[in-house]
Amino acid sequence: MTTVIPAASVEPEDARVPLRVWTGTSSLLFVRVLATLASFAALALLARTLDGETFGKLTFYLAALLFLESLVDAGTSTAAIQRGAHDEGALASCVAAGRSVRAGAALLGCLALTSFAALQGEPGLGWIALATLLPLTRTLELSAVVFHARIQWRLPALVRAAAAMARLAAVLALWAAGVRGFGPYLLAHAAVGAAGNVVLFFLAAPLLPRGAPPAAGFLRLALPLAAIGIAQQAYFYADNLVVRAVLGDTPLGRYNAAMRLFSFLVVFAALASSTALPWLARRARAGDLGRAATRLALPLFLGAACLLAPLLPLADELLIVLFGAEFAEAAPSLRWLLAAAAVVYAGAAPLTAVLAAGRTRSLLAIVLAGLALNVAGNLWLVPELGIEGAAVATFATELFVALGSVCVLAGGRASA
Numbered sequence: 001m002t003t004v005i006p007a008a009s010v011e012p013e014d015a016r017v018p019l020r021v022w023t024g025t026s027s028l029l030f031v032r033v034l035a036t037l038a039s040f041a042a043l044a045l046l047a048r049t050l051d052g053e054t055f056g057k058l059t060f061y062l063a064a065l066l067f068l069e070s071l072v073d074a075g076t077s078t079a080a081i082q083r084g085a086h087d088e089g090a091l092a093s094c095v096a097a098g099r100s101v102r103a104g105a106a107l108l109g110c111l112a113l114t115s116f117a118a119l120q121g122e123p124g125l126g127w128i129a130l131a132t133l134l135p136l137t138r139t140l141e142l143s144a145v146v147f148h149a150r151i152q153w154r155l156p157a158l159v160r161a162a163a164a165m166a167r168l169a170a171v172l173a174l175w176a177a178g179v180r181g182f183g184p185y186l187l188a189h190a191a192v193g194a195a196g197n198v199v200l201f202f203l204a205a206p207l208l209p210r211g212a213p214p215a216a217g218f219l220r221l222a223l224p225l226a227a228i229g230i231a232q233q234a235y236f237y238a239d240n241l242v243v244r245a246v247l248g249d250t251p252l253g254r255y256n257a258a259m260r261l262f263s264f265l266v267v268f269a270a271l272a273s274s275t276a277l278p279w280l281a282r283r284a285r286a287g288d289l290g291r292a293a294t295r296l297a298l299p300l301f302l303g304a305a306c307l308l309a310p311l312l313p314l315a316d317e318l319l320i321v322l323f324g325a326e327f328a329e330a331a332p333s334l335r336w337l338l339a340a341a342a343v344v345y346a347g348a349a350p351l352t353a354v355l356a357a358g359r360t361r362s363l364l365a366i367v368l369a370g371l372a373l374n375v376a377g378n379l380w381l382v383p384e385l386g387i388e389g390a391a392v393a394t395f396a397t398e399l400f401v402a403l404g405s406v407c408v409l410a411g412g413r414a415s416a
Helices: 019-049 052-073 076-084 088-120 125-150 154-176 182-207 218-247 249-265 267-286 289-323 325-356 360-385 387-415
Strands: none
Touching: 019 052, 019 154, 019 249, 019 267, 019 289, 052 088, 052 125, 052 182, 052 218, 052 249, 076 088, 076 125, 076 218, 076 267, 088 125, 088 218, 125 154, 125 182, 125 267, 154 182, 218 249, 218 360, 218 387, 249 267, 249 289, 249 325, 249 387, 267 289, 267 325, 289 325, 289 387, 325 360, 325 387, 360 387
């Protein structure tokens, strides 16, 4: 028996951005700001406590866990939203199919990252192996996609907020105990995230119909989306690989401090576009996707421009206050990343609109070309410019992806 999503969750048939997109984004933004502040507090403490090489290793493997998150998702959450935005019975079938996909991807990612660490001769190999195994809990967390489909984020927001504070508490406890290696901090980060995934599963499970068979053809739908998500996350991980290989762990720690600020500043764009995906999918079906995407993109970009422009001359001060005087080295990188953040705000809505329209091949071509540009840019610029070169490559990549998305969306409107 199929359960249709209640009428209250269906948007009016026009291209105005629904209020729930902004309220849902605000809930998620509160959590992300809280999580980022907690992360900043933890990293600021560790940047002043750990030696430069150890701190660089920690930021490298934290970035690796973020990349692993994208690998484990394997496009399943977006595929489930695309197919089940109107019907919770179909959504439950997608969740059933997606769990096996996530389990396989998690085991593959754990094996790959642990093998990489072993080949590198990392001293904290056991900690790394345990940390990379914990994303298996994301097979359970997929049930929480029902909150996304309904654009109801209060419960997931509360869980993620609690997890953010628990991560900070774990770091403080380890620091107070005198831990100065990166491994225990990495494992604590992964363990708290795993606990949050399990809690979300128990909250979401009663909302989905039981006994739904796996959706036919789900893997075929999810695989291109997986490639898109992995390629997008690989933009940032490529920076880590090249900077670490060329410059070492200590400069990598400096660069990742600037990247933390960048990630924090673009969070509203990511959350607003992600929250709006079910609505944009419905607008694509109604035939006014371009107008809806424009109405979402304009306030995002204008608001971001007003916030980011005053930060450009303050790049040095921000890094010094947050992480310490030696991190002023990353100020030129941060200025390029601030420019990249403005581009992200301009391009987030068109990028999500292309996805909502089902133009996955076009989007995959854009992000793969962007990844190739990013890798080539890093290999060319990092040896010449140091960590600033990695930031220039990030800016160029974000600009390419944003312009490509706009072109695909405009081309779709013209052909329609």
